[in-house]
Amino acid sequence: MFAVLLLDPDMVVREANPAAEDLLHRSARRLVGERLLDVIGLDDERVAHRLGDADARLTVRGMVMRCGERAMQVNVTVSPLATHPGWRVMTFSEVGQGELGDEGRDETTLRAPSILAHEIKNPLAAIRGAGQLVARKLDEKDRPLAAMISAEVDRIARLVDRMQRLGSERADPVEPTNLHEAIRSAIATVRAAGGGGVELVEEFDPSLPPVLASRDALEQVLINLVTNARDACAGGEEPRVVIRTRFVSGLVSNLKLGRAIRLPIEVTVSDNGPGVDPSLRDHVFEPFVTSKSSGQGLGLALVxxxxxxxxxxxxxxxxxxxxxxxxxxxxxxxxxxGEPA
Known part of the structure; x- marks a missing residue:
């Protein structure tokens, strides 16, 4: 269970859940009304400085936090409340023994979003139901939009399920998948989400055969990449994103079950934006690394x-x-x- 504190604009604790009481060894009555930094001590000045920005999101893994005479290692997230400027929700959990080891590091860090799964699924169900009701009242020409709402809600629900088991469960099953159908579906989703003014260009090799993939996972990968590319170039002159497919030879993955897997199908998502900050380019796929002020740094790690x-x-x-x-x-x-495995 994750400890949760509600902080007002002055970083004063206004609410605390039972897990926070247990972790901090204080009752909610004693926590409420106290300034956060009077309750906990932080050895990392960068984190303390970041907390001073009421609009900043913060995610820290393996941070040392002091509570009285006790020091503990915790994973922390701080999220602003959009409906109440300056107010924030802080969640933290004590790092378990071995959780920060080298083995399974990516899986461990990607388990954090699973705490949101239950709260996400409830409104998703309501959105899907509302979309179905609206579809009955729409003209025939507008019903595809309602159908897209239901389809995207279902895809997000499946994504939430996957994120809950990213760290330990097996991967989604793969099957022959039409690559270009998956790309076009992803592009349609990105366009429906808005952000006009950026040209999205398809440059496909129509002769490509099916790939071995999970359709849902592949679409999510493409939605993330196309959305990132669109956002990266949106402020420039003639912003343009190109999605290109082609056949290449000679590329293989790591050995699996004693054999190398050929990877001859290439998908490239290109944009003419300014590019990733040079200091982050070697770390773009690591969890919690992001150059977006509102980003959590999980998108490319998930990809x-x-x-x-x-x-x-x-x-x-x-x-x-x-x-x-x-x-x-x-x-x-x-x-x-009939082809041998």
Whole structure:
């Protein structure tokens, strides 16, 4: 169970849940009305400074926090409340023994979103039901939009399920998947979400055969990459995102079950924005690394995890001469019936 504190604009504790009482060894009555930094001590000045910005989101893993004479290692998130400027929700949990070991580091850090799963699923169900009711009253020409609402709610619900088990469960099953259908569906979702003014260009090789992938996971990967690319170039002149597919040879993944897996299908998402901050380019796929002021730094980490689950590879490249940023995915072919594994 995660400890939760509600902080007002002056960083005074206004509410505390039972887990916070247990972790901090204080009752809610004693916590409420106290300034946060009088309750806990932080050795990291960067975190203390970040807490001073009431609009900043914060995620820290393995931070040392002092409570009285006791020091503990905790994972912390701080999220502003959009409906109450200056107010924030702080969640933290004590790091368990071995949780920060090298093995399974990515899986451990990606389990954090699972705490939101229950709270996300309830409103999703309401949205889906409302979409179905609205669809009955719409003209025939507008019903595809309502259908998209229901389809996207279902996809998000499945994504939430996956995020709950990212750290320990098996990957989604893969099957022969039409790559271009998945890309076009992802592009339609991005367009429906708004952010006009950015040109989205398809440059497909129509001869490509099916890939071996999870359709839902592949769409989520593409939605994340196209959305990031659109956001990255949105403020520039003639902003443009190109999604390109092609066949390449010679690329293989790591050995699996004693054999190498060929990855001849390439998908590239390119944008003409300014590119990722140079200091972050070697870390873009790491959890909680982000250059977005409102980002949590989980998008690309999730993308890498989903691509790896499909035995694929993903990489990032900046072409300064051309002024382009490329994210390239390489995927395996679906085996033809009768072809040996």
């Amino acid at each position: 890498r995890k989903l691509v790896r689950d499909m035995d694929g590879r993903i990489g990032h490249q900046r072409d300064e001469r051309a002024g382009l940023t490329h994210f390239r995915i390489h995927l395996p072919l679906a085996r033809e019936e």
